[in-house]
Amino acid sequence: MPKSRGGRQTEPVHPICHRTLHAHFTNHELARMERDGVDIRRAEPIAAFLAFIAGKPPDFYAPTRKRRRDG
Template identity: 35%
Template sequence: MPNTTTNNDPICPLCDRPIPDGSRSLHHLIPKLKGGKGGPTVLLHQICHKEVHATLTEAELARNFNTVPALRTHPRLEKFLCWVRKRPPGFRSKVPGKRRGR
Protein backbone atom coordinates (compact mmCIF):
# COMPACT_ATOMS: atom_id res chain seq x y z
CA MET A 1 0.00 0.00 0.00
CA PRO A 2 1.55 3.37 -0.98
CA ASN A 3 2.23 6.01 1.63
CA THR A 4 -0.34 8.76 1.71
CA THR A 5 0.01 12.20 3.24
CA THR A 6 -2.44 14.23 5.23
CA ASN A 7 -2.56 17.87 6.18
CA ASN A 8 -1.31 16.82 9.62
CA ASP A 9 1.99 15.41 8.35
CA PRO A 10 5.04 17.33 9.57
CA ILE A 11 7.16 19.11 6.96
CA CYS A 12 10.78 18.08 6.39
CA PRO A 13 12.92 21.16 7.11
CA LEU A 14 15.46 20.08 4.47
CA CYS A 15 13.29 19.36 1.43
CA ASP A 16 10.07 21.14 2.51
CA ARG A 17 7.86 18.14 1.65
CA PRO A 18 5.32 16.51 4.03
CA ILE A 19 6.70 13.50 5.92
CA PRO A 20 4.15 10.64 5.95
CA ASP A 21 4.12 7.97 8.66
CA GLY A 22 6.78 5.36 8.01
CA SER A 23 9.15 7.85 6.37
CA ARG A 24 10.18 9.80 9.48
CA SER A 25 13.62 9.85 11.05
CA LEU A 26 14.93 11.93 13.96
CA HIS A 27 18.25 13.70 13.26
CA HIS A 28 20.50 15.02 16.05
CA LEU A 29 21.87 18.34 14.79
CA ILE A 30 25.01 17.66 16.81
CA PRO A 31 25.79 13.93 16.60
CA LYS A 32 25.36 12.02 19.85
CA LEU A 33 28.97 10.84 19.67
CA LYS A 34 30.11 14.48 19.50
CA GLY A 35 28.18 15.65 22.58
CA GLY A 36 24.71 16.09 21.13
CA LYS A 37 22.91 13.33 23.06
CA GLY A 38 20.54 15.75 24.79
CA GLY A 39 20.80 18.43 22.12
CA PRO A 40 18.38 19.68 19.49
CA THR A 41 16.84 17.30 16.97
CA VAL A 42 14.81 17.71 13.79
CA LEU A 43 12.37 15.34 12.11
CA LEU A 44 13.47 14.51 8.56
CA HIS A 45 12.43 12.16 5.78
CA GLN A 46 14.30 8.91 6.16
CA ILE A 47 15.82 9.41 2.68
CA CYS A 48 16.98 12.95 3.56
CA HIS A 49 18.48 11.74 6.84
CA LYS A 50 20.37 8.93 5.09
CA GLU A 51 21.76 11.39 2.55
CA VAL A 52 23.00 13.70 5.31
CA HIS A 53 24.95 10.85 6.92
CA ALA A 54 26.18 9.48 3.59
CA THR A 55 27.55 12.93 2.76
CA LEU A 56 29.08 14.19 6.01
CA THR A 57 31.16 12.70 8.80
CA GLU A 58 30.14 13.04 12.44
CA ALA A 59 32.95 15.58 12.92
CA GLU A 60 31.80 17.66 9.92
CA LEU A 61 28.22 17.60 11.21
CA ALA A 62 29.27 18.72 14.69
CA ARG A 63 31.70 21.38 13.51
CA ASN A 64 30.17 22.99 10.41
CA PHE A 65 26.75 21.52 9.60
CA ASN A 66 24.84 21.54 12.90
CA THR A 67 21.85 23.58 11.67
CA VAL A 68 19.31 23.02 8.91
CA PRO A 69 20.41 26.17 7.01
CA ALA A 70 24.03 24.97 7.14
CA LEU A 71 23.06 21.51 5.86
CA ARG A 72 21.22 23.12 2.94
CA THR A 73 24.43 24.92 1.87
CA HIS A 74 26.49 21.78 1.33
CA PRO A 75 26.92 21.34 -2.46
CA ARG A 76 26.07 17.64 -2.55
CA LEU A 77 23.05 18.09 -0.27
CA GLU A 78 21.87 21.07 -2.38
CA LYS A 79 21.94 18.87 -5.47
CA PHE A 80 20.16 16.02 -3.65
CA LEU A 81 17.45 18.38 -2.32
CA CYS A 82 16.75 19.76 -5.81
CA TRP A 83 16.33 16.17 -6.99
CA VAL A 84 14.23 14.82 -4.09
CA ARG A 85 11.81 17.79 -4.07
CA LYS A 86 10.46 16.46 -7.39
CA ARG A 87 9.56 13.11 -5.77
CA PRO A 88 6.34 12.29 -3.88
CA PRO A 89 6.49 12.71 -0.08
CA GLY A 90 6.65 8.96 0.62
CA PHE A 91 9.39 8.30 -1.97
CA ARG A 92 12.09 5.85 -0.93
CA SER A 93 15.11 4.90 -2.94
CA LYS A 94 15.10 1.30 -4.13
CA VAL A 95 18.89 1.30 -4.32
CA PRO A 96 20.68 1.25 -0.99
CA GLY A 97 22.87 4.29 -0.57
CA LYS A 98 26.46 4.30 0.58
CA ARG A 99 28.91 6.88 1.84
CA ARG A 100 30.42 8.62 -1.15
CA GLY A 101 33.97 9.86 -1.37
CA ARG A 102 34.53 13.40 -0.25
Protein backbone atom coordinates in the same frame (compact mmCIF):
# COMPACT_ATOMS: atom_id res chain seq x y z
CA MET B 1 25.30 17.67 17.09
CA PRO B 2 24.49 14.01 17.70
CA LYS B 3 23.30 12.95 21.14
CA SER B 4 26.38 10.73 21.38
CA ARG B 5 28.46 13.93 21.40
CA GLY B 6 26.36 15.78 23.97
CA GLY B 7 23.71 17.19 21.66
CA ARG B 8 20.33 17.88 23.20
CA GLN B 9 18.14 19.19 20.39
CA THR B 10 16.79 16.78 17.80
CA GLU B 11 15.17 17.54 14.48
CA PRO B 12 12.97 15.12 12.58
CA VAL B 13 14.70 14.15 9.34
CA HIS B 14 13.24 11.98 6.59
CA PRO B 15 15.17 8.67 6.37
CA ILE B 16 16.34 9.26 2.78
CA CYS B 17 17.64 12.71 3.78
CA HIS B 18 19.38 11.29 6.85
CA ARG B 19 21.11 8.61 4.77
CA THR B 20 22.19 11.21 2.21
CA LEU B 21 23.68 13.47 4.88
CA HIS B 22 25.73 10.60 6.31
CA ALA B 23 26.72 9.36 2.86
CA HIS B 24 28.47 12.70 2.29
CA PHE B 25 29.52 13.86 5.76
CA THR B 26 30.77 12.25 8.95
CA ASN B 27 29.26 13.20 12.32
CA HIS B 28 32.42 15.22 13.00
CA GLU B 29 32.04 17.16 9.73
CA LEU B 30 28.35 17.84 10.44
CA ALA B 31 29.12 19.07 13.96
CA ARG B 32 31.85 21.37 12.63
CA MET B 33 29.50 22.74 9.95
CA GLU B 34 26.86 23.45 12.60
CA ARG B 35 29.39 25.12 14.89
CA ASP B 36 30.71 27.27 12.01
CA GLY B 37 27.19 28.27 10.96
CA VAL B 38 27.37 26.55 7.57
CA ASP B 39 24.01 26.05 5.89
CA ILE B 40 24.17 22.34 5.05
CA ARG B 41 21.40 22.79 2.48
CA ARG B 42 23.80 24.87 0.38
CA ALA B 43 26.61 22.30 0.39
CA GLU B 44 27.03 21.08 -3.18
CA PRO B 45 26.01 17.41 -2.83
CA ILE B 46 23.08 18.26 -0.55
CA ALA B 47 21.83 21.13 -2.74
CA ALA B 48 21.79 18.78 -5.74
CA PHE B 49 19.95 16.13 -3.72
CA LEU B 50 17.36 18.65 -2.49
CA ALA B 51 16.72 19.81 -6.06
CA PHE B 52 16.24 16.16 -7.09
CA ILE B 53 13.95 15.25 -4.19
CA ALA B 54 11.83 18.44 -4.24
CA GLY B 55 9.04 17.09 -6.44
CA LYS B 56 8.93 13.57 -5.03
CA PRO B 57 6.11 12.28 -2.81
CA PRO B 58 6.75 11.98 0.97
CA ASP B 59 7.02 8.18 0.79
CA PHE B 60 9.60 8.25 -2.04
CA TYR B 61 12.54 5.91 -1.57
CA ALA B 62 15.77 5.63 -3.53
CA PRO B 63 18.98 3.81 -2.70
CA THR B 64 21.73 6.07 -1.37
CA ARG B 65 25.26 5.78 -2.71
CA LYS B 66 28.06 6.37 -0.28
CA ARG B 67 30.73 8.93 -1.07
CA ARG B 68 34.15 7.59 -1.95
CA ARG B 69 36.46 8.65 0.84
CA ASP B 70 40.11 9.36 0.19
CA GLY B 71 42.61 7.21 2.01
